[in-house]
Amino acid sequence: MFRSHLSPLARHLWWIVLAKLCVLCVLWWVFIRPERVSVDDTRMAGRLAAPPVAVYTKGSAHEH
Amino acid sequence: MSIDHVVDVSRLQFAVTALYHFLFVPLTLGMTWLLVIMEATYVMTGKQVYQDMTRFWGKLFGINFALGVTTGITMEFQFGTNWAYYSHYVGDIFGAPLAIEGLMAFFLESTFIGLFFFGWDRLSRRQHLLVTLLMAVGTNLSALWILIANSWMQNPVGAEFSYHTMRMEMTDFWAVVFNPDAQAKFVHTVSAGYVTGAMFVLSISSWYLLRGRDVEFAGKSFRIAAAFGFASVCSVIVLGDESGYTVGEAQQTKLAAMEAMWHTEPAPAPFNVLAWPNETTMQNDWQVQIPWLMGLIGTRTLSQQIPGIHDIIAVNRARIVSGAQAVTALARLRQQRNDAMALARFDAHKADLGFGLLLKKYTDDVSTATPAMIDAAARDTIPKVAPMFWSFRLMVALGMAMLVLFGLALWASVKGDFARRPRLLKAALYCLPMPWLACELGWFVAEYGRQPWTIYGVLPTHLSVSTLSVESLYGSLAGFIGFYTVLLCVEMYLMVRFARQGPGSLGTGHYAGDSTQPHLAH
Numbered sequence: 001m002f003r004s005h006l007s008p009l010a011r012h013l014w015w016i017v018l019a020k021l022c023v024l025c026v027l028w029w030v031f032i033r034p035e036r037v038s039v040d041d042t043r044m045a046g047r048l049a050a051p052p053v054a055v056y057t058k059g060s061a062h063e064h
Numbered sequence: 065m066s067i068d069h070v071v072d073v074s075r076l077q078f079a080v081t082a083l084y085h086f087l088f089v090p091l092t093l094g095m096t097w098l099l100v101i102m103e104a105t106y107v108m109t110g111k112q113v114y115q116d117m118t119r120f121w122g123k124l125f126g127i128n129f130a131l132g133v134t135t136g137i138t139m140e141f142q143f144g145t146n147w148a149y150y151s152h153y154v155g156d157i158f159g160a161p162l163a164i165e166g167l168m169a170f171f172l173e174s175t176f177i178g179l180f181f182f183g184w185d186r187l188s189r190r191q192h193l194l195v196t197l198l199m200a201v202g203t204n205l206s207a208l209w210i211l212i213a214n215s216w217m218q219n220p221v222g223a224e225f226s227y228h229t230m231r232m233e234m235t236d237f238w239a240v241v242f243n244p245d246a247q248a249k250f251v252h253t254v255s256a257g258y259v260t261g262a263m264f265v266l267s268i269s270s271w272y273l274l275r276g277r278d279v280e281f282a283g284k285s286f287r288i289a290a291a292f293g294f295a296s297v298c299s300v301i302v303l304g305d306e307s308g309y310t311v312g313e314a315q316q317t318k319l320a321a322m323e324a325m326w327h328t329e330p331a332p333a334p335f336n337v338l339a340w341p342n343e344t345t346m347q348n349d350w351q352v353q354i355p356w357l358m359g360l361i362g363t364r365t366l367s368q369q370i371p372g373i374h375d376i377i378a379v380n381r382a383r384i385v386s387g388a389q390a391v392t393a394l395a396r397l398r399q400q401r402n403d404a405m406a407l408a409r410f411d412a413h414k415a416d417l418g419f420g421l422l423l424k425k426y427t428d429d430v431s432t433a434t435p436a437m438i439d440a441a442a443r444d445t446i447p448k449v450a451p452m453f454w455s456f457r458l459m460v461a462l463g464m465a466m467l468v469l470f471g472l473a474l475w476a477s478v479k480g481d482f483a484r485r486p487r488l489l490k491a492a493l494y495c496l497p498m499p500w501l502a503c504e505l506g507w508f509v510a511e512y513g514r515q516p517w518t519i520y521g522v523l524p525t526h527l528s529v530s531t532l533s534v535e536s537l538y539g540s541l542a543g544f545i546g547f548y549t550v551l552l553c554v555e556m557y558l559m560v561r562f563a564r565q566g567p568g569s570l571g572t573g574h575y576a577g578d579s580t581q582p583h584l585a586h
Contacts, residue, residue: 009123009126009127009558009562009569010181012558013126013127013130016130016131016551016554017130017133017134020134020551021134023547024134024137024138024547027138027141027540027543027544027547028141030539030540030543031145031536031539031540031543032141032144032145032540034536035145035530035532035533035536036144036145037144037145037148037530037531037532038148039148039149039151039152040152041228041229041230041231042230043149043152044149044152044153044230044231045230045394045395045398047149047424047527048230048391048394048421048424048527049391049394049395049398050395050428
């Protein structure tokens with residue numbers, strides 16, 4: 001009933017926005033939802049500060 | 065699939081969605097203020113033609129908004145999937161302005177856009193003008209918070225790394241909000257949007273004038289667009305200079321790459337108008353220079369030097385060596401949180417932690433990095449020069465061309481003879497794509513120039529990316545491209561169709577090709 005008061009352009013836009021939301025949901029469902037990646041401090045440390053290294057001494061290894 | 069390939073495809077996907085999203089944004093930014101000007105003129109003069117202008121250009125604005133809304137959501141999808149490590153690392157800071165944008169600005173914008181279209185017969189003239197004004201304010205506030213978030217990626221202030229949570233934590237909210245990079249980028253970006261809106265109205269009005277239809281309507285639209293466009297393009301150029309200055313302060317590598325400055329020149333440095341950067345020999349094969357100009361633009365002094373790429377690489381190499389110690393100390397701290405020696409070493413080198421992380425591209429254990437690896441990582445800190453150099457110059461050239469066009473259009477408007485200048489009208493029509501091209505080039509320079517970082521000097525891009533499957537990445541990339549291509553075709557179809565109909569589509573009976581259809585949302 002609400003849409004019957006709209007102009008043809010407004011009806012076009014109404015359907016376009018609806019179709020967009022549907023396509024976005026499909027994209028999210030197919031590609032995004034299954035690929036959810038959980039990152040916590042341990043995983044982050046594993047990426048940035050791994051592998052664990054032995055205790056170093058002053059002036060070792062780094063001074064290239 | 066190698067991690068490099070995952071990084072490249074993830075970057076491509078984000079670039080495609082971001083560049084596509086920004087086809088809609090600048091027109092929305094610019095059109096809202098043009099609608100405010102048109103409607104304010106209607107309220108002040110009471111002339112019906114100004115209300116018709118607000119309604120007609122508002123209809124085209126509505127098409128753009130309806131097609132553009134939600135195109136930014138796909139980028140937020142990607143933060144969680146393709147860039148999960150980035151999201152963990154900087155979510156505390158990056159998430160805050162995005163949340164404020166969503167809660168405050170977007171709802172303000174959306175609410176008043178709804179009232180703009182559905183409130184014509186329900187609100188008084190002044191009330192509707194207030195709605196249009198608040199719609200423009202809301203749209204610009206959206207841009208402000210997004211640009212605060214983006215600028216923090218370029219100049220990460222007001223935050224500190226915690227080895228307990230392995231993430232950046234906000235220490236000063238107001239430093240993030242008043243980041244000098246954000247202030248300069250905001251005014252530069254919204255001004256570019258105003259130019260886009262003005263060019264849109266100017267071009268379509270010129271088309272009506274060339275065809276001799278709806279001359280009064282098109283003429284008044286042309287005048288408003290010419291004046292607004294000229295003021296805006298002057299702002300873009302002045303504020304672009306300010307934006308470039310803040311880049312020189314916070315991101316020396318980006319400035320050096322933009323200007324193809326391989327060597328530190330004596331102050332004040334010359335400006336390379338044209339050059340042929342050679343990445344292999346790390347110098348320009350040839351160049352055309354203006355003495356002093358770069359020094360004046362980049363430092364606003366006659367005595368301060370601008371570091372060249374070779375010197376920047378040398379400084380960054382030292383920071384990588386220092387940062388390697390921070391990474392090694394961090395690994396130790398994660399094992400033994402109360403190791404005082406590791407903590408002291410980490411505190412001494414944590415300012416260079418991001419630079420040490422660049423070595424992760426070449427070795428898992430940065431304490432064993434060879435001089436060759438360190439050299440390669442130092443070289444990585446400079447984005448490719450030629451794309452930066454030429455993109456920046458093309459953007460500036462387009463800006464200058466638009467300055468000339470809007471200047472001529474304003475001059476003809478003042479003299480009142482623009483309708484008798486077909487060459488000017490044709491130029492205005494054919495220049496329609498210019499502001500979009502300039503905006504996209506500007507974003508390319510800003511984002512490509514930040515490489516190899518997602519957060520400049522803090523988090524390298526290759527460590528920000530999630531480990532996804534190749535099928536998923538290419539599948540979602542194809543899905544986004546297909547989705548966006550269809551949307552773009554629909555946008556172009558509707559825009560061309562309703563622009564061709566002209567103000568006659570309002571059904572007021574005053575214009576050529578008048579239809580009997582009721583106008584939008586009535």
